[in-house]
Amino acid sequence: xxxxxxxxxxxxxxxxxxxxxxxxxxxxxxxxxxxxxxxxxxxxxxxxxxxxxxxxxxxxxxxxxxxxxxxxxxxxxxxxxxxxxxxxxxxxxxxxxxxxxxxxxxxxxxxxxxxxxxxxxxx
Amino acid sequence: xxxxxxxxxxxxxxxxxxxxxxxxxxxxxxxxxxxxxxxxxxxxxxxxxxxxxxxxxxxxxxxxxxxxxxxxxxxxxxxxxxxxxxxxxxxxxxxxxxxxxxxxxxxxxxxxxxxxxxxxxxxxxxxxxxxxxxxxxxxxxxxxxxxxxxxxxxxxxxx
Numbered sequence: 001x002x003x004x005x006x007x008x009x010x011x012x013x014x015x016x017x018x019x020x021x022x023x024x025x026x027x028x029x030x031x032x033x034x035x036x037x038x039x040x041x042x043x044x045x046x047x048x049x050x051x052x053x054x055x056x057x058x059x060x061x062x063x064x065x066x067x068x069x070x071x072x073x074x075x076x077x078x079x080x081x082x083x084x085x086x087x088x089x090x091x092x093x094x095x096x097x098x099x100x101x102x103x104x105x106x107x108x109x110x111x112x113x114x115x116x117x118x119x120x121x122x123x
Numbered sequence: 124x125x126x127x128x129x130x131x132x133x134x135x136x137x138x139x140x141x142x143x144x145x146x147x148x149x150x151x152x153x154x155x156x157x158x159x160x161x162x163x164x165x166x167x168x169x170x171x172x173x174x175x176x177x178x179x180x181x182x183x184x185x186x187x188x189x190x191x192x193x194x195x196x197x198x199x200x201x202x203x204x205x206x207x208x209x210x211x212x213x214x215x216x217x218x219x220x221x222x223x224x225x226x227x228x229x230x231x232x233x234x235x236x237x238x239x240x241x242x243x244x245x246x247x248x249x250x251x252x253x254x255x256x257x258x259x260x261x262x263x264x265x266x267x268x269x270x271x272x273x274x275x276x277x278x279x280x281x282x
Contacts, residue, residue: 078210085164089198096199097192099137099148105189106139109174110182113132113141113258116170120132120235 126156126250128243129204131163131235132258133280135170137200138193143258143280150256157204158253160242166235167197207242217241220271229267236264244271254278 074080106112127150136143137151150157174182175190185193217237224231231237240255247253256278257265268277 078208089202092195092198093202094195096195099151099196102138102193102196103140105185105192108183109139109185111141112135112139112170113143113260115173115182116135116166117132117258117260119170119173120166120233 124154124156126158126253127256127278128158128160128207128246128253129163130239130243130255130257130261130264131160131166132261132264133256134159134163135167136258136280138196146278146280147256151200151203158207158246158250159201159204160207160209160239162209162235162238162242164201168194171197207246209238209242210245213238213241213245216245220244224267224270227270229270230263231267232263236261236267240264240268240271243268247272247276256280 109115129147129150133143133147137147171185171190171193174185174193175187178184220241221231221237231240243253243255247255254276255268255272257268259265259279259281265277265279
């Protein structure tokens with residue numbers, strides 16, 4: 001059965017900033033049963049706690065999700081760049097000198113632990 | 124196989140002979156599972172870079188080639204270790220650990236100290252036999268760690 005959604009009136013539209021309700025719609029024809037409200041892209045939330053041929057559409061969730069979806073992966077995924085880091089480690093490790101050679105280099109330096117903690121304590 | 128979490132202050136002892144270096148060497152030479160926090164990469168590399176590009180007067184300076192050698196050795200070492208990623212769970216729980224430590228008269232001085240301890244404590248929840256290896260110079264962090272784990276779980280490298 002083909003059903004047309006016809007907005008007949010809007011209530012509470014932006015009258016209360018704490019409310020998510022943007023509008024209400026009624027059906028032009030009476031439906032025999034509650035429609036399937038599953039939206040494939042999960043961006044439009046339809047709520048029908050009390051089925052009276054009335055569907056409330058909440059745009060707030062829609063807008064929030066839209067904001068999240070526009071953020072780049074590198075700003076939301078803590079593991080973004082893992083491949084880059086692992087590649088750097090692997091490349092750098094190829095020509096690693098022995099630890100004895102490293103200690104010849106650092107023998108002239110002060111305690112590295114002290115340098116690290118100085119740096120950390122000055123953060 | 125024994126498991127050790129190398130806090131950066133102890134880990135960096137591997138690259139210069141100083142108190143605790145021999146113990147850290149033994150960890151790398153033996154059959155051990157070594158953990159480190161991903162932020163240690165940032166901390167250790169920054170110290171090495173500072174010695175090349177921006178040494179203080181008392182620091183001494185290394186050449187570009189020496190800098191590259193140090194980075195290569197460090198990279199080769201962390202390849203053999205298990206990297207713990209600083210997670211959003213750790214961000215959430217870090218303040219709970221800070222609060223508990225504070226209530227027990229142990230103040231965690233810096234954000235990196237807090238990050239290291241938080242990562243260790245959460246890694247220990249998954250690896251009950253995990254030791255915390257921390258430099259003696261980091262005494263406030265050791266004191267804070269003792270609020271959460273037994274003294275025997277904390278290792279202070281000494282020669």
